[in-house]
Amino acid sequence: MAKKKIVTKRQFKRHKKVGKAPGTITYMGHRDATETKVTIIEYTDSFNKVHYPGDIEQIAAHKDTPTTSWVNIVGLSDVSFIEKVGSHFGLNPLILEDIVNTQQRPKIDEYEDYIFGAFKMLYVNENSELVSEHVAMVLMKNCVLVFQELDDDVFNGVRERISAKSGRIRTRDSDYLFFALLDSIIDNYFVVLENVSHKIEVLEEEVYENPNQEVAHRIQLLKKEVLKIRQWIYPVKELVGRLIDSESALISKDTKLFLRDALDHSYEINESLQIYREMAMSLMEMYMSNMSNKMNEVMKVLTIMASIFIPLTFIAGIYGMNFDHMPELHWEHGYYLVWGIMITLFIIMLIYFKKKHWL
């Protein structure tokens, strides 16, 4: 269900853009979803503060402060606001297009003064449906701009570490913040994979216990979900690799050590995904083999019933004939003899089927 909706939406949205000039900044998400909400977390080693800026100037002011600022913008439907932010922070229009294009595939673009990244934030919501949310991040000298589609996100851990001054985050620069956010996104992929793994286990059991068309359908949905996840996650390992090889002055050698860890996780995720994919394919195979088993069982019941009673009915039919001269009919124990023959036949058939392990 959830899956289907996503596909449809995606296709529909892209349609709106076909024929427009390249670089046109068109919002591709649920236009009426959320109104734009801006939060700025500013911190240094010794202090941290959360701002709720009222206008664009208050936001732009954080560009050049020596403190580290995390400008978090939720809701991408107000395109003109995004454009204003872009021009105040000096962003290329092509980037603005990517920010509001919620179908953007994961990418990293390096510019002279900033590094742009677009990713898919994946999480499982309270209905245990998979949610995919577009997130765009810009790393600048003293701040990180984060653009999110929806209010929910996977960054609470980072927020807590900043306010609680736990871990290294408060002692480091914006590049570490950028990494910490990216790391949160990647870490959450593990939760999503867990969800997939759980679904596989549930389906595995159902395939054994009660294989029916609905189970087959859910296996197909799972396969689609894995395909989708792979499309969103697969490019990440290459992008992180590119950040590590980057010569930009924005990323310190120290942060690169941490990025190498994130790279490691990306590889692990891809390998696990590959395994889940093969497991999902095995599920279908298993389903087919169980269907075959069921059919076999059905056929055995039919064969046993028919093979036993059709010959017996034939014998009864013989002595139901009305010929004038049928000596057996007049034997004193003819009737009991026929019963004897029929019971013997019955037992022989039972033994035969027993031997064939059909009983």
Added chain:
Amino acid sequence: MAKKKIVTKRQFKRHKKVGKAPGTITYMGHRDATETKVTIIEYTDSFNKVHYPGDIEQIAAHKDTPTTSWVNIVGLSDVSFIEKVGSHFGLNPLILEDIVNTQQRPKIDEYEDYIFGAFKMLYVNENSELVSEHVAMVLMKNCVLVFQELDDDVFNGVRERISAKSGRIRTRDSDYLFFALLDSIIDNYFVVLENVSHKIEVLEEEVYENPNQEVAHRIQLLKKEVLKIRQWIYPVKELVGRLIDSESALISKDTKLFLRDALDHSYEINESLQIYREMAMSLMEMYMSNMSNKMNEVMKVLTIMASIFIPLTFIAGIYGMNFDHMPELHWEHGYYLVWGIMITLFIIMLIYFKKKHWL
């Protein structure tokens, strides 16, 4: 249907050429399809004009004007006309061959003074059939030559942007025009993919509701269509990549930024196509599993009916025998007793099948 016709035509056409000298300029499309029609859109930042040139000299005149000209030639069957255009614009005969060869696979060739590209324009016509049309484009210093097979195209967006002066197009050179046209072609691939995605969804539903041979056939046609589309689209990402890496003076660094965006789209299209391909394969698998299900259901009905009534018929047969001495026949309630036994048996069988979840 549509699919099959394409394959046949293609094969047939190539046949005509086998044995001819390489470099022979042979039109490989529907020779009688369209007559040649030339339109020239000339523009600078400050003006734009559409010409309908009467002869070849009027066309050639646009080669050296400082304005940007889009020479659009529709209909490739008049080979001598194409040759004349080629010689006036100084094109290599090998290129001319590629221009009229409507089976040409996508390619980019760089020459000193111009860059030649051949692509497949894909769109869905009013009967929602997939149409593939050969288009060849030559980028020159001040003009772009476009050769199309048919009158329909995907360039209306570009035409509108030029005439309405919307977007950047009027302020830029011929390389941007070349990019804009290529971008239109690529953008339309999304529409084609959408169409594929829609077909998959429709088939998915039918596979569940009414799997029959006709559905299986349409799944196969879809698989073929995806194969074809892949053949046409797959090379594009490499070609765009080559344009970006090109050292030709014809493509400005600025335009390359836009090309990088187009490259991104090409990757996305290829990934989606890959997913649709796997979905199409899943459809067939699903179809087979549903067929199995149906068979199972059929077998269950047969088995239940036969297993219940064959033994009962046997009992009836017993008391239809004509033995002289069958005491039960003379019991006062013999008949009702037999009914009792048969109904009991019937109920036992029902319970048995209920337990097996066959009912």
Added chain:
Amino acid sequence: MAKKKIVTKRQFKRHKKVGKAPGTITYMGHRDATETKVTIIEYTDSFNKVHYPGDIEQIAAHKDTPTTSWVNIVGLSDVSFIEKVGSHFGLNPLILEDIVNTQQRPKIDEYEDYIFGAFKMLYVNENSELVSEHVAMVLMKNCVLVFQELDDDVFNGVRERISAKSGRIRTRDSDYLFFALLDSIIDNYFVVLENVSHKIEVLEEEVYENPNQEVAHRIQLLKKEVLKIRQWIYPVKELVGRLIDSESALISKDTKLFLRDALDHSYEINESLQIYREMAMSLMEMYMSNMSNKMNEVMKVLTIMASIFIPLTFIAGIYGMNFDHMPELHWEHGYYLVWGIMITLFIIMLIYFKKKHWL
């Protein structure tokens, strides 16, 4: 059929050679097939002549003439003659081995004074069987040596162009002749693919109309044929690529432009072959799904017949019993009542199967 024979022959031939010294010049084809026949086509821009040389010296004389000579040798069983040609033209013994080895896989070897190439000429004969013929070509400064297994070939187009002075061929050197021959070979691959495509279409129809074991067998033969063709055609694209990258003085820059076209065709052929391969695999899948369909249909007929008549027969059986006390038997309209019940039951069953869409 045709396919099988080829495989067997091939294997058998290789056997003969195992254990012999490497470089031993052993003919691996049909030893008695054709006797050696030599034709020389000599031409310059202004004249052309066909020679039928009587002895080896007359052949060797063409090595150093300034005219371009195409020395065409048909029939490879006279190994000593091939060796004489080799020594007169200064060919390495390893090449001679490859010339007479009709199982040689496609290859290009560059030597200082000449370039050696071995290819598979593929064509469809009058019985529309696929024929694969080994052809070896040596490009020298002023001549091209061509060694063929059989009299049939795909070079008639080139012969005509030389004698009719059509196309560029008469104005160019031996390297262009070499290319023209190679191009003929590659162009004919399209005809072979067409044949494959045609077979697929025929089988597609038969799979729908009358799927039987013979059709399944032909699908398998087709799959084998595609595998074989791929083995013969696949290396060509790399070999042509190597010629283009070659630094040999024998190939002019101009000819390389044409080779690039041939390379393009090789890619196209490989892509098409890939598609045909997947289509052939789909055919088998389709066959299985149609078999399933048929089975389903058979089962439905059985189930309907049995489900309707077994209960009715049971009712008839009831009233065929001979109990003394069966009141229904003595009712005046008992018989008609039973008919009524049976017809009612019959109709109910029909409605039930109608609802299940089994009718």
Added chain:
Amino acid sequence: MAKKKIVTKRQFKRHKKVGKAPGTITYMGHRDATETKVTIIEYTDSFNKVHYPGDIEQIAAHKDTPTTSWVNIVGLSDVSFIEKVGSHFGLNPLILEDIVNTQQRPKIDEYEDYIFGAFKMLYVNENSELVSEHVAMVLMKNCVLVFQELDDDVFNGVRERISAKSGRIRTRDSDYLFFALLDSIIDNYFVVLENVSHKIEVLEEEVYENPNQEVAHRIQLLKKEVLKIRQWIYPVKELVGRLIDSESALISKDTKLFLRDALDHSYEINESLQIYREMAMSLMEMYMSNMSNKMNEVMKVLTIMASIFIPLTFIAGIYGMNFDHMPELHWEHGYYLVWGIMITLFIIMLIYFKKKHWL
């Protein structure tokens, strides 16, 4: 079973970490599994001694002795202890994280003064279940630190060689010790593969003798196990390759010769694993084909029984009719004639089925 547990645990553990700061040293195994146990084997060419150090200083003392020390730490749940070891030996916190992360995928990280490696130790326990254990190793100038999850390991051979002074190990430096331990791990992969191979053979036999749902289930479990093993083993060959290419002064040229041998083994393991994977897939295929066979057999029994007795019953039915005028009923030998006809029919059916090879 064993398989499932592993998957579940793994997923659960990762969960605990999501949201924490990167570089947080969190133990991801069975926290209460083993308490930390440290053993140090110290040796030179001329002496060897086993230490059981009481405190961290006694351990750290081995860092700078000229003798070679193998510091073996079992039990990773006491994170603060691991951290102390880390700081005494000067290890990067990121490494400490990898040491206690028992889900770490295989990796090699080179630092200036040491080389860090994480591997999966695989072995088959007494219940012939596959056990995977995380092991981390640090190669330093004069010592090798080994961190293990559990008390069991595959290093007994190395211990014996040190104490018995057999092989080269006592005459060489810490890099050889590091290699010897790694070699033990890799060698044990062969034992695991053997176990897989044995399972395949057992399943192969069962598939032929008694294919049932439980066998199908075990085939699936085997496929999963192979997938898991591949995930753990696959990266090793690349890691060993990286050690060989390393320019670190810690690894002597001589030891690299041995590593090349280990690399060879890694390749062999991967190839075998690939074969086992394909065999496991063949098992499922075989299972399906045997199921089909069984079904065929069941159907044949049904068809033979029904085809023989249904027509005979029909004949008996005919002469059970009660028409007033049925001349055959009054023939003297009518009854025997009917028996004759029925027996003839019976024999004809038998011959027919014999001819069809159904009997």
Added chain:
Amino acid sequence: MAKKKIVTKRQFKRHKKVGKAPGTITYMGHRDATETKVTIIEYTDSFNKVHYPGDIEQIAAHKDTPTTSWVNIVGLSDVSFIEKVGSHFGLNPLILEDIVNTQQRPKIDEYEDYIFGAFKMLYVNENSELVSEHVAMVLMKNCVLVFQELDDDVFNGVRERISAKSGRIRTRDSDYLFFALLDSIIDNYFVVLENVSHKIEVLEEEVYENPNQEVAHRIQLLKKEVLKIRQWIYPVKELVGRLIDSESALISKDTKLFLRDALDHSYEINESLQIYREMAMSLMEMYMSNMSNKMNEVMKVLTIMASIFIPLTFIAGIYGMNFDHMPELHWEHGYYLVWGIMITLFIIMLIYFKKKHWL
């Protein structure tokens, strides 16, 4: 059968070695198979002689003679003897380990004074079983050491060429001898492939004529055999390639020309193997489709018999009822009428099944 034995042995052997020091020289074959037998063939252009040396010194003497010597050692179980040979010829212990390890995967190792190669000699024995035999070869300046597991080999052709002075072998150095031996090994792979191809053809026929479980089993064995052969043969093409690229002074430029030919053959073998693999997979597919066909046939017989006779039996049942008032029973021609109806029904059913092509 043969296959299974190989797998088991292999696994068992490796077990013996696990836990031993790397570089331990452990024989991994049939320890009691053959006793060691040494033959030396010494030759120059003008003479050749076969020696049967009595002790190790007589063998070692051939190391430094200017003649070319082929030291052939059969039987690898006497490890100490191999070690003595090793030390006299100055071989690295790691190589000795590889020489006696009969499970060694194919490899080439270059040392300063010699080149070591290990290969699998494959041949089909008199029972047409596939035999795989480990062979290790060392190329030195004036001699080639060959270590074989068993007495049988594929080198008779080389021996004959040396003694008969046929081919180039007597006029060339040890590198050509090394090549000639390797070429013999590779050439014999063709014989093995032939055997595979023959098996495929036989199975193909059986699949059509008599598909049963035993055929399915043999298809699986064939698939395994192809997997094994691939594992043994696959690395060869890379190894030969490495010899060609080698800069060792031991291999002359002239011999490299011949190696290039061997490389060509390796490629051909790999391609053929790939094709056989796909054919083997097709066999299984074909088997399943034929099983389906058989099932269909069985079901048709059942359906036809049941559909025809169940309704007829029902009619007979009707007139077997004992109602007092059944007018038809008293019609004069009632009985014949019923026969008429039944025959009509019978014919209608026949026509129906004829139309459905079930008859």
